Amino acid sequence: MKVDELVVLMADDDEDDRMLAGRAWKKCRFTNDLVFVHDGEELMEYLHREGKYAEEGKAPRPGMILLDLNMPRKDGREALREIKADPKLRKIPIVVLTTSKAEEDILRTYDLGVNSFITKPITFDSLVTTLETLGNYWFRIVKLPIEE
Amino acid sequence: MQTTSLISAVLILFGALTLGVAAAQTGKILALISGTPHEQSWGRLRILMFLFLLGYLGALGVVFTASEEALSLLMGAVFLGGAAFVMLVVRLGHTTMSELSAAAVTEKKRRHDLQRTLGTLEHTNEALTKSNAELEQFAYVASHDLQEPLRKIKAFGDLLGQEFGEELGEDGQMYVERMRKAAGRMSTLIDDLLAFSRVTRKGEEFVDLDLQKIADNVIDDLQTRLEETEGAVEMDPLPTLPVRKTQMRQLIQNLISNGLKFQRKDVPPVVKITVENIEDPDLGPMCQFTFQDNGIGFDPKHAERIFGIFQRLHGRSEYEGTGVGLSICQKIVIGHGGRIHAEGTPGEGARFIFTLPRERVALPGSDDES
Numbered sequence: 416m417k418v419d420e421l422v423v424l425m426a427d428d429d430e431d432d433r434m435l436a437g438r439a440w441k442k443c444r445f446t447n448d449l450v451f452v453h454d455g456e457e458l459m460e461y462l463h464r465e466g467k468y469a470e471e472g473k474a475p476r477p478g479m480i481l482l483d484l485n486m487p488r489k490d491g492r493e494a495l496r497e498i499k500a501d502p503k504l505r506k507i508p509i510v511v512l513t514t515s516k517a518e519e520d521i522l523r524t525y526d527l528g529v530n531s532f533i534t535k536p537i538t539f540d541s542l543v544t545t546l547e548t549l550g551n552y553w554f555r556i557v558k559l560p561i562e563e
Numbered sequence: 564m565q566t567t568s569l570i571s572a573v574l575i576l577f578g579a580l581t582l583g584v585a586a587a588q589t590g591k592i593l594a595l596i597s598g599t600p601h602e603q604s605w606g607r608l609r610i611l612m613f614l615f616l617l618g619y620l621g622a623l624g625v626v627f628t629a630s631e632e633a634l635s636l637l638m639g640a641v642f643l644g645g646a647a648f649v650m651l652v653v654r655l656g657h658t659t660m661s662e663l664s665a666a667a668v669t670e671k672k673r674r675h676d677l678q679r680t681l682g683t684l685e686h687t688n689e690a691l692t693k694s695n696a697e698l699e700q701f702a703y704v705a706s707h708d709l710q711e712p713l714r715k716i717k718a719f720g721d722l723l724g725q726e727f728g729e730e731l732g733e734d735g736q737m738y739v740e741r742m743r744k745a746a747g748r749m750s751t752l753i754d755d756l757l758a759f760s761r762v763t764r765k766g767e768e769f770v771d772l773d774l775q776k777i778a779d780n781v782i783d784d785l786q787t788r789l790e791e792t793e794g795a796v797e798m799d800p801l802p803t804l805p806v807r808k809t810q811m812r813q814l815i816q817n818l819i820s821n822g823l824k825f826q827r828k829d830v831p832p833v834v835k836i837t838v839e840n841i842e843d844p845d846l847g848p849m850c851q852f853t854f855q856d857n858g859i860g861f862d863p864k865h866a867e868r869i870f871g872i873f874q875r876l877h878g879r880s881e882y883e884g885t886g887v888g889l890s891i892c893q894k895i896v897i898g899h900g901g902r903i904h905a906e907g908t909p910g911e912g913a914r915f916i917f918t919l920p921r922e923r924v925a926l927p928g929s930d931d932e933s
Binding site: 515540 | 707710711714715717718719721722725747750
């Protein structure tokens with residue numbers, strides 16, 4: 416699998432935010448797809464290829480996960496802990512993208528092994544810039560451990 | 564002289580001695596109860612004892628003169644006197660005892676009442692702390708959740724302007740711009756509210772800190788502002804005090820930037836910081852800081868108002884800000900066990916004076932333990 420084909424997986428329960436991120440990602444003109452899951456539970460199903468993601472090719476391994484912290488059913492902190500405890504999944508870079516600015520959230524998620532913590536940008540333009548920076552960094556500057 | 568008379572004389576003599584010592588002892592009791600209603604009764608008892616002592620000495624004389632009749636007469640008198648004496652002592656004892664036990668009952672009741680008052684007070688304090696914490700939690704959650712839809716208003720406003728700018732026309736774009744600016748202002752308000760509610764939410768340890776270092780740091784951060792305005796900060800050497808670090812930094816920063824912000828037109832702002840040790844009648848040994856500026860000042864009638872949350876004395880276009888800075892300062896100073904007040908003269912400058920305890924104090928309701 417090539418870097419250009421890696422998908423970005425975004426876990427966010429907020430429809431508006433998913434839409435804004437989708438628009439912003441399109442503006443960045445990366446070849447990579449941005450796919451969405453709605454909460455931590457669905458994120459884990461995707462990553463383990465269970466339930467509706469069991470079908471072959473339905474859930475390509477993401478090159479980066481954008482993770483919201485406050486979500487129903489299973490929140491971002493729990494999902495983060497599970498992913499970082501799983502030897503098969505813990506190499507995937509995870510970027511927390513949340514409304515929280517709370518210091519305890521920042522400390523806790525870095526403690527759990529998150530790769531970056533970003534507070535959701537307020538303007539649309541800064542959202543575009545943020546996603547552009549993230550895409551450039553994780554898919555062009557750094558070397559990712561690509562499996563499969 | 565007969566042997567019996569001799570023994571009798573010796574016995575009486577010992578009796579007289581004992582009585583003399585006992586009568587002398589009543590002096591001690593009298594000293595204890597001086598000024599109370601018992602003083603008189605005990606005084607009478609004392610006189611009676613000395614009279615009795617005289618009777619003993621008389622009896623001794625009678626024994627030596629060996630007058631049988633006088634002796635039996637005296638014996639009768641001594642028996643009667645002895646009984647009356649015991650009666651007197653018992654009555655006195657009874658009054659004293661009943662008073663003592665009444666006092667004990669009152670004392671017990673007083674203690675009980677005190678205990679109950681203490682209990683109520685403790686309960687009230689607990690309820691107050693809880694409701695305070697709830698209020699802060701509420702402010703935190705509310706401002707956090709309020710920020711969310713606001714962000715959407717701004718982001719979709721951006722999108723609307725970018726994607727449909729031409730269709731909107733000039734007026735349309737202006738409306739969108741105004742909408743976005745208003746949302747931005749509200750966002751700042753909420754951020755400041757959040758910062759205000761966090762002052763007590765985030766309980767920090769008290770550590771002995773060199774305030775000079777903190778102030779130097781703050782001035783470093785404000786360097787650009789100082790250069791732009793050609794302003795200056797002059798200060799006494801600051802002491803080392805037990806404080807919460809981030810809060811103290813915020814306090815000093817708010818007060819200095821406040822002094823720089825409310826600059827008079829064409830007058831370079833100067834903030835002077837002076838320190839002195841004072842003795843607060845209620846709070847003990849304190850360090851008093853004065854931040855004096857040469858800015859626009861304010862009408863003294865607003866001296867208390869300016870510490871209220873979201874209170875502003877000027878229009879947004881004149882001086883930016885949400886009116887939270889000084890409320891945060893007040894919260895920080897009170898949280899440190901000190902006091903803060905402001906003095907102002909319009910057109911001459913403002914002065915912010917606050918005190919901090921020189922020694923570590925136990926603060927009621929501090930969230931150190933949480």
